[in-house]
Amino acid sequence: MRLSRYFLPLLKETPASAEIASHRYMLRAGMIKQHSAGIYSWLPLGFKVMRKIEQIVREEQNRAGAIEMLMPTIQGADLWQESGRYDDYGKEMLRITDRAGRELLYGPTNEEMLTDVFRTFVRSYKELPQLLYHIQWKFRDEVRPRFGVMRGREFLMKDAYSFDIDMDAAVVSYNKMFIAYLNTFARMGLKAVPMQADTGPIGGDLSHEFLILADTGESEVFCHADLVDMPAPGLDVDFDGDLQSLVDERTVLYARTDEMHDAKAFETQVPRSKRLSARGIEVGHIFCFGDKYSKAMGAKVMGPDGKEHFAQMGSYGVGVSRLVGGIIEASHDDAGIIWPKSVTPFGVGIINLRVGDDECDKVSEDIYNKLCAAGVDPLYDDKKDRGGVKFSRMDLIGLPYQIVVGPRGLKDGIVEIKDRKTGERQNQSPEAAIAFITAQYADISL
RNA sequence: CGGGGAGUAGCGCAGCCUGGUAGCGCAUCUGUUUUGGGAACAGAGGGUCGCAGGUUCAAAUCCUGUCUCCCCGACCA
Numbered sequence A: 001m002r003l004s005r006y007f008l009p010l011l012k013e014t015p016a017s018a019e020i021a022s023h024r025y026m027l028r029a030g031m032i033k034q035h036s037a038g039i040y041s042w043l044p045l046g047f048k049v050m051r052k053i054e055q056i057v058r059e060e061q062n063r064a065g066a067i068e069m070l071m072p073t074i075q076g077a078d079l080w081q082e083s084g085r086y087d088d089y090g091k092e093m094l095r096i097t098d099r100a101g102r103e104l105l106y107g108p109t110n111e112e113m114l115t116d117v118f119r120t121f122v123r124s125y126k127e128l129p130q131l132l133y134h135i136q137w138k139f140r141d142e143v144r145p146r147f148g149v150m151r152g153r154e155f156l157m158k159d160a161y162s163f164d165i166d167m168d169a170a171v172v173s174y175n176k177m178f179i180a181y182l183n184t185f186a187r188m189g190l191k192a193v194p195m196q197a198d199t200g201p202i203g204g205d206l207s208h209e210f211l212i213l214a215d216t217g218e219s220e221v222f223c224h225a226d227l228v229d230m231p232a233p234g235l236d237v238d239f240d241g242d243l244q245s246l247v248d249e250r251t252v253l254y255a256r257t258d259e260m261h262d263a264k265a266f267e268t269q270v271p272r273s274k275r276l277s278a279r280g281i282e283v284g285h286i287f288c289f290g291d292k293y294s295k296a297m298g299a300k301v302m303g304p305d306g307k308e309h310f311a312q313m314g315s316y317g318v319g320v321s322r323l324v325g326g327i328i329e330a331s332h333d334d335a336g337i338i339w340p341k342s343v344t345p346f347g348v349g350i351i352n353l354r355v356g357d358d359e360c361d362k363v364s365e366d367i368y369n370k371l372c373a374a375g376v377d378p379l380y381d382d383k384k385d386r387g388g389v390k391f392s393r394m395d396l397i398g399l400p401y402q403i404v405v406g407p408r409g410l411k412d413g414i415v416e417i418k419d420r421k422t423g424e425r426q427n428q429s430p431e432a433a434i435a436f437i438t439a440q441y442a443d444i445s446l
Numbered sequence B: 001c002g003g004g005g006a007g008u009a010g011c012g013c014a015g016c017c018u019g020g021u022a023g024c025g026c027a028u029c030u031g032u033u034u035u036g037g038g039a040a041c042a043g044a045g046g047g048u049c050g051c052a053g054g055u056u057c058a059a060a061u062c063c064u065g066u067c068u069c070c071c072c073g074a075c076c077a
Helices: A021-028 A044-063 A079-083 A111-121 A167-187 A244-251 A263-269 A291-299 A320-330 A357-375 A385-395 A430-440
Strands: A030-038 A039-042 A074-076 A094-097 A103-106 A130-139 A156-166 A192-194 A206-213 A219-224 A255-257 A275-290 A300-302 A308-310 A311-320 A348-352 A378-383 A403-406 A415-419 A426-430
Touching: A021 A030, A021 A320, A039 A044, A044 A130, A044 A156, A044 A167, A044 A320, A074 A079, A079 A103, A079 A111, A079 A291, A111 A291, A111 A311, A130 A167, A156 A167, A156 A320, A156 A426, A167 A192, A167 A206, A167 A244, A167 A275, A167 A311, A192 A219, A192 A244, A192 A275, A206 A219, A206 A320, A244 A275, A275 A320, A291 A311, A291 A415, A308 A357, A348 A357, A348 A385, A357 A378, A357 A403, A357 A430, A378 A385, A415 A430, A426 A430
Parallel strands: A192 A255, A348 A378, A348 A403
Antiparallel strands: A030 A039, A074 A103, A094 A103, A130 A156, A156 A311, A192 A206, A206 A275, A219 A255, A219 A275, A275 A311, A300 A308, A403 A415, A415 A426
């Protein structure tokens, strides 16, 4: 993409309303525009990042054996009256009336709707397990939206739902999502720690929240320090095999959010030097809640024993739009965002310091064309701005690498490669720079 | 929902106390000179002062109501 043809409305000054780094940078880097409290337009740069995050989530859901579908944003009130949540959910649910006076709502989640799909079509244990998901916009009329997209009212969520014949089988599904989540967040460069969580209005007793540690996180967390650097299980995990030991390794150590925290247990189970209390951002939450909805809504299947059984269910959420902010919270500096390679909106920025100079134009264009062909998706700054503007702009939007093409270097036949994260610079011939950048993305599908 | 703060040009703000018909910085447009870390000079455009009432000869300014946004807390798949 040529910057001169892109839509990238950058802000030089920080909008007064933005308090935390991710919100500030998302506004300044032209990623989002707020329309009202907790409701945003996703501008091209922000949308591009969100799409990449969404795709990683999708790939890891698929890898774990979940199947993608799509349910509507608008739901009828009847299903929620059946489950009993129509009244329980309260003002957080956005309720709508259509022209015929029918009660509708903008879905805050989809347990009821998918349970309805399930009970319509599934009759036998032979069709189990089922693990279905969709990635769809949700609306929760939060009392207090804040922190930009981190707590928006409208947000994009991946929610998966599992249906099994009994609790043992339900735990197998739960474990698949548990492992898939660790891999998902790891691919985004995040260290997410699974923590014992309260099941809240969902019900049930098996539940984990996945939190990334950040000072601006909304939750207070307590955990064993070793959990933070524990590597993800890896993409070669056999999801059809027994995952229990992998899950156990990561749940045996103490890790709880404030609502579940037990100071005494924390002190007895975790040696002093390993006690970590910090703040975290919730990016995923998984629940195994059994027959709460299947019972209320009559979702049952015939078992091998010739009797009817209510499906044992679980639900599994990832905040896709929230992750855009979460990744920035975890990866930025004073100059701007530092994108992990896996979610960066563009693979590399090419800075032409002297647009209009034949040699600079020629070399920049050549690098641009070759990197496009190599699939690296470069952003070419071909605007007629001064060097300083170009440097700070590229730092702000935070692409992992920059290639600087200027008359000074070209005299000696070289361009400069800058690593956004470390600040390291290296001089290379244009050809070597192209090869270097291409190699950095060899193992990442952009 | 309780407490606090703010709505004035695209963004950041001053002006309000003590009413007199709107200003600064950045951004934008034109020109000239510049050009390797947010350039300089000259000129130009852009505002129903959130909205609705009221007081007054006169309201951004005073009064009443209302809407919106932000922060702290409570809340939160």
